[in-house]
Amino acid sequence: KAGVTQTPRYLIKTRGQQVTLSCSPISGHRSVSWYQQTPGQGLQFLFEYFSETQRNKGNFPGRFSGRQFSNSRSEMNVSTLELGDSALYLCASSLGQGIIPNYGYTFGSGTRLTVV
Amino acid sequence: SQQGEEDPQALSIQEGENATMNCSYKTSINNLQWYRQNSGRGLVHLILIRSNEREKHSGRLRVTLDTSKKSSSLLITASRAADTASYFCATGAGNMLTFGGGTRLMVKP
Numbered sequence: 001k002a003g004v005t006q007t008p009r010y011l012i013k014t015r016g017q018q019v020t021l022s023c024s025p026i027s028g029h030r031s032v033s034w035y036q037q038t039p040g041q042g043l044q045f046l047f048e049y050f051s052e053t054q055r056n057k058g059n060f061p062g063r064f065s066g067r068q069f070s071n072s073r074s075e076m077n078v079s080t081l082e083l084g085d086s087a088l089y090l091c092a093s094s095l096g097q098g099i100i101p102n103y104g105y106t107f108g109s110g111t112r113l114t115v116v
Numbered sequence: 117s118q119q120g121e122e123d124p125q126a127l128s129i130q131e132g133e134n135a136t137m138n139c140s141y142k143t144s145i146n147n148l149q150w151y152r153q154n155s156g157r158g159l160v161h162l163i164l165i166r167s168n169e170r171e172k173h174s175g176r177l178r179v180t181l182d183t184s185k186k187s188s189s190l191l192i193t194a195s196r197a198a199d200t201a202s203y204f205c206a207t208g209a210g211n212m213l214t215f216g217g218g219t220r221l222m223v224k225p
Contacts, residue, residue, distance in 0.1 A: 031211060033211070035215075042216075042217050043206075043218075044215075045212045045213065056210060056212045088156055090158060092213075096211065104149055104164050105149075105159075107151075107161075108158050110156075110157065110158050
């Protein structure tokens, strides 16, 4: 089956602009999570959506937002871009169900965002 | 913030040798997972160990978990050049993962 698809793969934006990244999860997976990876801070959790509802949010400013559509596809948006937002943004797909979610996540290849 | 630290930060070995990476974490967990990342690409899930398990095997991988010490180790046996990558432990609680800083493994042919 198809994996997790993230678009675009690379993006260059100017400070102050906004950007929207897209993630299509594995068919049947209802949970989509977003992570930011930078050399300084490592991998950090942004937010998680399940059935169009945000269930968890990491410690990021309000400039970072997301949403999930009825087909489970998700988008994340970063407004008023700063140089420090340059990072690899990773999307992870999972079934999302269960009281204790003992399952692995399937990650996309990521979107590398460069802010200049 | 990151859950814990991985040790060592970098490891260089010869093909055929074993590689051991350690991970420590800080809070209660449902499970601990290990992921591999090649050259800044996406993460690949390797293995998951639940909080009530002590050891798990998958092919050339062996993972141990010591919840009393809040630590885990990943052993890759008979390493290959293709194992060259960064390896991350991640603790699962709720519906999110908290990652360690990673170990960069280089396997020389």
